[in-house]
Amino acid sequence: MLDADFFRRWMTIAAAVIDREADRLTELDSPIGDADHGSNMQRGFAVVRASLDKEPPDTPGAVLMLAGRQLISTVGGASGPLYGTLLRRAGKALGDAAEVSGADLARALRTGVDAVAALGGAAPGDKTMLDALVPAVDAFGEGDFTAARAAAEHGAEATIPLLARKGRASYLGERSIGHQDPGATSSALLFGALAEAAGAGE
Amino acid sequence: MTAADRRVGIVLVSHSREVAESVARLAAGLSGGGDTAPVAAAGGTPDGGLGTSSDLVSAAAASVDRGAGVAVLVDLGSAVLTVKALLAEGDELPEATRLVDAPFVEGAVAAVVTASAGADLDAVVAAASEAYAYRKE
Numbered sequence: 001m002l003d004a005d006f007f008r009r010w011m012t013i014a015a016a017v018i019d020r021e022a023d024r025l026t027e028l029d030s031p032i033g034d035a036d037h038g039s040n041m042q043r044g045f046a047v048v049r050a051s052l053d054k055e056p057p058d059t060p061g062a063v064l065m066l067a068g069r070q071l072i073s074t075v076g077g078a079s080g081p082l083y084g085t086l087l088r089r090a091g092k093a094l095g096d097a098a099e100v101s102g103a104d105l106a107r108a109l110r111t112g113v114d115a116v117a118a119l120g121g122a123a124p125g126d127k128t129m130l131d132a133l134v135p136a137v138d139a140f141g142e143g144d145f146t147a148a149r150a151a152a153e154h155g156a157e158a159t160i161p162l163l164a165r166k167g168r169a170s171y172l173g174e175r176s177i178g179h180q181d182p183g184a185t186s187s188a189l190l191f192g193a194l195a196e197a198a199g200a201g202e
Numbered sequence: 203m204t205a206a207d208r209r210v211g212i213v214l215v216s217h218s219r220e221v222a223e224s225v226a227r228l229a230a231g232l233s234g235g236g237d238t239a240p241v242a243a244a245g246g247t248p249d250g251g252l253g254t255s256s257d258l259v260s261a262a263a264a265s266v267d268r269g270a271g272v273a274v275l276v277d278l279g280s281a282v283l284t285v286k287a288l289l290a291e292g293d294e295l296p297e298a299t300r301l302v303d304a305p306f307v308e309g310a311v312a313a314v315v316t317a318s319a320g321a322d323l324d325a326v327v328a329a330a331s332e333a334y335a336y337r338k339e
Contacts, residue, residue: 034252036253040253072256072284072287072288072291073255073256073257076247076251076253076254076255076280077253077254077279077280078279078280078283080254080256080280080283080284081256081280081283081284081286081287081288082283084287085287085290088291115290119283119286119287119290120283167279168279
């Protein structure tokens with residue numbers, strides 16, 4: 001079973017990973033975006049970590065809802081409301097249980113990813129974060145953290161040949177081809193952090 | 203409270219503080235001057251950079267809420283997504299807040315003019331959305 005400590009650990013590891021990879025995310029966002037994805041995510045997750053430290057929520061759902069709320073209010077770019085919605089909806093779906101199972105988390109993440117798709121109006125194949133999130137949630141099953149991480153990473157790499165159909169990158173048309181999507185890349189980092197929190201081996 | 207006190211509020215959300223503030227001035231200026239509906243700009247990030255701040259959006263909506271509803275017009279990208287995310291959560295914006303599907307500049311002018319004339323929220327939203335129908339060639 002997964003408790004609030006587990007979810008706080010996930011968010012803390014995510015903040016550290018985003019911090020470490022911020023330059024790479026911004027680099028990926030330079031040719032096809034507005035070169036702010038790394039710094040936006042870094043700022044958002046630093047606030048998430050600080051607010052979880054300050055007043056640690058005592059249920060898994062509350063941890064994700066607080067994290068999501070902070071991302072919506074501090075990121076400043078489109079990734080804020082998108083990741084914020086992902087975590088808030090997932091948190092809401094977990095309810096106020098003190099511990100949740102892998103299957104509960106799978107259902108909650110699915111709810112969150114569906115909300116992201118509805119909010120952004122994107123579908124898999126549009127070269128967005130959904131290209132990592134959807135395969136990750138599909139692979140997660142009832143709690144296979146390693147498979148979810150691998151699917152997210154594979155999904156992010158598979159955005160390279162895609163033509164962007166959403167967001168600023170879509171204005172570039174064919175010139176968006178050949179670049180890995182920064183949002184899909186940060187989504188893979190979040191699933192990497194989730195696997196690390198669960199102690200799944202590389 | 204008179205009808206004039208209960209006019210629909212308008213919030214203009216842009217990636218840029220300058221764009222939001224300029225469009226707010228333009229819309230108020232074109233609505234005949236005098237006593238216009240409350241308009242608030244929520245542009246850029248709190249430090250003046252490009253982006254969207256949900257805190258600025260929430261504060262702007264609260265500042266123009268007179269109890270007759272708030273119409274929110276947005277430019278693109280994170281401005282659209284931030285307002286949608288705030289509306290989906292239900293408790294961050296005044297009760298009768300609507301995201302208006304409208305062109306930013308033309309829609310803002312239409313919204314402020316109709317709201318200043320005392321129209322209700324449905325009429326303000328309709329007027330702003332109809333701005334899409336204005337052909338330029």
